[in-house]
Amino acid sequence: MSSISTPADRQAYWDDFYSRQDVALPLLPSQFAVFAASDFPGVDSVVEFGCGNGRDSEFLAMTGLQVLALDASSEAVELCRQRTRSANVRYEHCSVQNSAEVLRAFVADKRRVVVYARFFLHAIDEAMEAVFMDLLATGLPTGSLLYFEYRTKEDEQVQKKFGQHYRRYIDHEALICKLRALGFSLDYQVQGRGFAKYRDEDALVGRCVAVKEQP
Template sequence: MAAIDNIRYMAHKATSWLQVGSKLEASAEIGNYWEEYYKHASPKTAPSLFAKFVINTYPERTCILDIGCGDGRDSIFFATEGKTVVGIDASESAIRVCKSRAAQMNGSCTFDEAVVSKDYFNTLDLGLDFRVSQSVIYSRFFLHAVVEEVEDCFLDSAMNFLDRGALLCIEFRTLADAELRKVEKEHFRRFISPTILMNKCLMRGMNSLHLRVGRGLAPYGDEDPMIARMVFSGRV
């Protein structure tokens, strides 16, 4: 299975770059798509199944850092559950929506427009109420929406949090999802090998706490994608 996964990964990676061109062009294409998407899309109100899973599985965690928060649906949900939440997204339109929603609720929820980079995480001010040792680094549908170099930066930065007691909870589209039906129009999706991503995390010193791959995890309309969920702790 791992060998087949690796072959799929290499084929998909080559095809992706043929379609989108250089890395800079890919990043620009991704940013433009999501900026326009959040300008016109109606914000989702119900939390994702992944957000519910995280709340139910790790109720003792008091703080959430939501990377790639989009329109804030899960960030707002976490805040209404009493968590201290910081949401980050590169889309100005998305963060505008998030801040508007946060202003209408009671709860500790702040948002920041930013591109994932090591420099950003090194200077990130999470606020006095954010306890890293009691936190979850949460990322749903972010990794498959960015180029691999951003993924690697994200994992490196997350490891710094995990070594201070945080958990990493990620959900993403797998290679097996590439040929399945999609509701949203065609745009950049970097389908990910769970085997390869798991190895990346383990090589950084993360400890795997949870792994599930399958359908039924993120249904959307008549779309039922093939998803992977992973949870990691650090070396502490």
């Protein structure tokens, strides 16, 4: 983990990252987005947390899904709004701790939704993760699905394409236990390499798909 340790530092890092013209950000959807889109069982609405440059939200919207995409970086959201080509996606500048109201309004008329978060869990600290988990446990209709992909503990020593910045490597098994304790059942989980390959970096990641059970 790098010395960038306060939420304000991390936000400044992401704002700088998305405002830089010299960073070649991937525009194609991630492997995880393609996996998720072909796996969603009969849902038509997705909330993405930590949408970054919007590549996955944009792709999911292009498949016909209604997408609410949130990110705490104003620069990221500005970038997304500039490059969007779909009327199905709405980008909101919103940190997870301020997202309860926007989430509530989005799910209000929906039977269930997918919450999609790729490379988001390891970008937030434990306190923010607790806020996120509480939001998922209390703010989603029964039957809603979680699709998460994150760097695992085993990835800590792997050389990174985008260099050193805050990454909180996730304990895959512990995350699954946490989700179960919050009332989610596990539909699918896997960890390893080959799922998030980017040029010469092949991150060790975890994926899980969980369903919110009847309380």
